[in-house]
Every structure is written in structure tokens, then in C-alpha cells.
Amino acid sequence: MPRTKIVVKAAFAGLVAVLSVPAAAQYGGGSQQPPPEMPPPRGNDRSAPAAPAEAAAAGEVLRAAACAIGRSANIGTALLATVPRSTEERTQAVALLRTAQRCLRLREQIATSALAARGAVAEALYETQFAAPPAARTPPLGAAPLPRPAASGEEIVALLAPMYALVDCATPRQPDLVRALLATEPRTPEESTALTALNPAFIACVPAGSQLSIDPRIMRSFFAEALYRWSVVQRDGPTASWAAPAAAPAGTQ
Numbered sequence: 641m642p643r644t645k646i647v648v649k650a651a652f653a654g655l656v657a658v659l660s661v662p663a664a665a666q667y668g669g670g671s672q673q674p675p676p677e678m679p680p681p682r683g684n685d686r687s688a689p690a691a692p693a694e695a696a697a698a699g700e701v702l703r704a705a706a707c708a709i710g711r712s713a714n715i716g717t718a719l720l721a722t723v724p725r726s727t728e729e730r731t732q733a734v735a736l737l738r739t740a741q742r743c744l745r746l747r748e749q750i751a752t753s754a755l756a757a758r759g760a761v762a763e764a765l766y767e768t769q770f771a772a773p774p775a776a777r778t779p780p781l782g783a784a785p786l787p788r789p790a791a792s793g794e795e796i797v798a799l800l801a802p803m804y805a806l807v808d809c810a811t812p813r814q815p816d817l818v819r820a821l822l823a824t825e826p827r828t829p830e831e832s833t834a835l836t837a838l839n840p841a842f843i844a845c846v847p848a849g850s851q852l853s854i855d856p857r858i859m860r861s862f863f864a865e866a867l868y869r870w871s872v873v874q875r876d877g878p879t880a881s882w883a884a885p886a887a888a889p890a891g892t893q
Contacts, residue, residue, distance in 0.1 A: 698756070698826035698827050698857070699826055700750075701750070701752045701756055701757065701760045702763060702826065703744075704737070704741075704744060704750055705736065705740065705760035705761045705764040706763075706764040706767070706768075707740055707743035708739040708761075708764075709761065709765060710743070710768075711739060711743055712739070713765060713768065713769075715732075715735060715739055716736070716761040716762075716764060717765070718732050718735075719732040719736055719757070719758055719761050720758065720761065720762060720765075720869075722787075723787055723790050724754075724755070724758070724787060724788065724789045725789040725790070725794075725797070726789070726790055729754050729758070733754040733758065736757055736761060737750045737752070737757065756857070756861060758861060758865060759860060759861025759862070759864045759865060760861075762861070762864035762865040762867070762868040763822055765868050766822070766864065766867060766868040766871060769872075770871050770875075773815070773819060774874040774875045776812075776815070776874055777877065780812075781873055781874070781878060781883060781884070782870070782873065782883075782884040783869040783870040783882045783883065783884060784869070784882050784883065784884045784885070785804070785808045786804055786807065786862060786866055786869070788801070788804060800858070802852065802853075803854055803855070803858060803859060803862060804862065805845070806842055806845055806852065807859065807862040807866045808866060809844075810838055810841040810842055811863060811866040811867055813841045813844065814838060815870065817834070817838050817841065818838070818863050818866070819867065820837070821834040821837075821860065821863060822860070822863065822867065826857075826860060827857075831856065832856065835860075842854075869882040
């Protein structure tokens, strides 16, 4: 029988634009050198630990998002309401980073991608609003699929499409495993182990014989947003803004 192969690698991060907020714009100081971008991935070996600087940078983005959300949850929901890779997303991400800088009293820039900022916001919103995991509804009620980038012709959109679909499918199947993934520190062996635990769900979501190439950094961001949206729908029901549309009755169009 054909088997599904899962290849874990960091192949797409270089295609994600880096955002930075000048510290001088916040504090009126003199010019500063821009910070280095997040370090490149360490090849395709899932077992290789992330560079300490990369892990620290990812953790700082999560803490920055949590601080900003503590001041105003609206700034987070505004970011999640945008279309990925749009001008509006970038605008909201920059606004979030500015709020985080003030919140944390940072004098240096925060440099990250809009995708990473979006995922960090989703994690912060989930942790704030769902101290106790919501129970799945009966009958089942799913969340609408994650919003896809508008620029469908871009190469990165085609590369990301399988990961979007995978997360949309796996999250409602195994929300507990997604929570376990988000409970780990980013770029750590524990994160890799938690992602590996989702392999059976991944395999159930794709045709037999498929080969999946996934980037753990991007998958974490996607899973964070998917879990938050799904949890809101379980809490708020069919009236939730992210509830999946009801299926049309048989025989209608």
C-alpha cells in the first residue's frame, strides 16, 4: 500500500518578508542600525536543535505579542482579520510591534515576519481567552478555513497551500495535540516532538502516497491561528464570525 511521507524542513522562511519597527520612531533617539534578520534554518534535519539566537528571537516575539494583547486584545483581532500577505496585514503587524515596544519599554527594534507576528498574536489571544480548553460542540461545528493570501499567482502561495490545508484538516481532529505543540518553547526539541505527534493526523488528511514538506516555524503560526479560531467557534457557536458556513440543503445551489 502507498505510504505518506512527511518531510520536515525549513524551506520557506526565506520567502517571508521581515518587518521591523525603528526604535528611533518610538523614542525620538538618533539613528540606529537595523537589527539582523532571524537566523537562517539549520538545514533539513528535524533533530538538529535551532540556533540559540533563533530560539530566543522566536520566544521574544511571543512575549511581545502577549504584552501587546494584554494592553488591547483588539489590536490582535484586527491583525487576524486581515488577508495574509496583504498591505493591511503588514500595517496591522507594524502597529502591533509598535505597541509591543512601548509595552516592553524596548529601545531596540523588533524584527520578525508578519506571519510570525500573526501566529504569536493568535497564541496570545488563545492563552488569554481559553485558560480551560473549550469542549467541541455536538453536533460538530467547525471553523472556516484559514484565510489564504490574495495573491494566488505568487510562488510562495503555492508552496504554502498544502500547509494551510493540512492545518485546517488536522486542528479539529486533534486540538489537544495542537495545544501541546503551542505549550512548548519555539525552536526546541520539545516543539519538534509535539509536531511529530501530529503525524497520524497529517497522514489522515492527505491521499495515501503523498509527500508532505512542512516548515515547523510556519506550521506553528498556522496552528496557533487555526486553534484560536476553532476555539472561538466552540465557545460562541454558529454566530461566531469564524464559524464555517452551514451546508446548503440537498438539492439546492
